[in-house]
Amino acid sequence: MTIRTRCGAWLATLLLLAGSASLQANTPDDQLIVGMNMNNLLTLDPAAMTGNEVVGIVVNLYDGLVELDPQQLTRVRPALAESWRISPDNSTLTFRLRDGVRFHSGNALTSADAVWSMRRVLHLNLAQASVWKSYGFSRANVDEMIAAPDARTLVIRLPKPNDPLLVLYSLAALGSMVVLDSKTVQAHAVNNDWGNRWLTTHEAGSGPFRLDGWQ
Numbered sequence: 001m002t003i004r005t006r007c008g009a010w011l012a013t014l015l016l017l018a019g020s021a022s023l024q025a026n027t028p029d030d031q032l033i034v035g036m037n038m039n040n041l042l043t044l045d046p047a048a049m050t051g052n053e054v055v056g057i058v059v060n061l062y063d064g065l066v067e068l069d070p071q072q073l074t075r076v077r078p079a080l081a082e083s084w085r086i087s088p089d090n091s092t093l094t095f096r097l098r099d100g101v102r103f104h105s106g107n108a109l110t111s112a113d114a115v116w117s118m119r120r121v122l123h124l125n126l127a128q129a130s131v132w133k134s135y136g137f138s139r140a141n142v143d144e145m146i147a148a149p150d151a152r153t154l155v156i157r158l159p160k161p162n163d164p165l166l167v168l169y170s171l172a173a174l175g176s177m178v179v180l181d182s183k184t185v186q187a188h189a190v191n192n193d194w195g196n197r198w199l200t201t202h203e204a205g206s207g208p209f210r211l212d213g214w215q
Contacts (some may be wrong), residue, residue, distance in 0.1 A: 044211070046178050055175045055210040062178035062205035065095055065154070066112065066171050076172045077203035080109070080179055080206075086164045093164055095154040099181070103181035104203070104210045111148035116182040118146050120157075120194050128176035135167060136160035180204050 027033050040051025046058050059067075066084070069075040081095040099108040121129050122142040135143060136159030145157045159166065171177050181204035185195035188202070195204075201214035 001067060032156050035156045041143070043200040044203055044214075045126075045196055046130050046176055046180070047121045047124050047194075048179055048196060048200075049176070050127045058178065059175045059207070060209040060213060061203040061207045062175075062180065063101070063109075063207050064175065064178045065097075066167075066168060076168055079172075080114070084168070090161075090164050093156045093158075093167065095156075097152045097154065100154060100178075101206055103184065103206045105181050105184045106185050107181050109179060109181070109206050110151040111154040113182045114154045115146050115148045117180045118177055120180070121176060124194055124196060126196075128174070131170055131174060131176065135162055135170075141196045178205065181206070 065081040067079040182203040187196035
C-alpha cells in the first residue's frame, strides 16, 4: 500500500469515527445548552454586573419588586410586590410584598431582605450603583431612605424630587435592585465585602431558576 493510499484510508477511518462520535454526543433530555458571548460575564453579583448577557441570567435567578410586561415593555407589573402606591407629594413609594415567597435556600423572603439588598448596591458602590446615585441615593443616605416597617412592607423615600414612575420603571427594567437572601449572602461575606466575592460565581435568589454550580 502506498503512502497516499494509507493516508486516504486513515483519513476515511478518522471521518467515520468523528461521525460516529457526533451521533453519540446528543444533549441529555434533562439539559438545555445555551450558546452565548461570555466576554462581559465577569460576575453574577447583581450589584456589580455589566453587560446585557449577565442581566439575562440574573433576572432568572432573582426576583425584583416589579417587572416589565414582556408583551408591553412600557407597562410595569407586579413581581415580588403584589401592589404599590405613590404618596400624593411623589416623594415616597410603598410596596406590599407577596406572602409565602421563599429563597432557593428555603429561607423566607421578607421586606428586610429587600431593604438589605437595596442598601447593599449603594454601600458597595459598584457598577449598578450609578443609576441610583442619579436619583439622589448614596452610601450616606440610603440607610434612612429605605425601610421595612413590617415583614411585608417596603418603603422607599426619594432623596430629591424625581418622577416616581421613572424610579418604578428602573426597578423593573434594570435588574440591579433584585432581592437577595440576606442571611445566605452575609454568611459568605469576607472582610465586609457584602458577599461580593462569593456572589461572583454563586447566587442567593428566589427566581424561577437556581444555580447548582459554576464551571
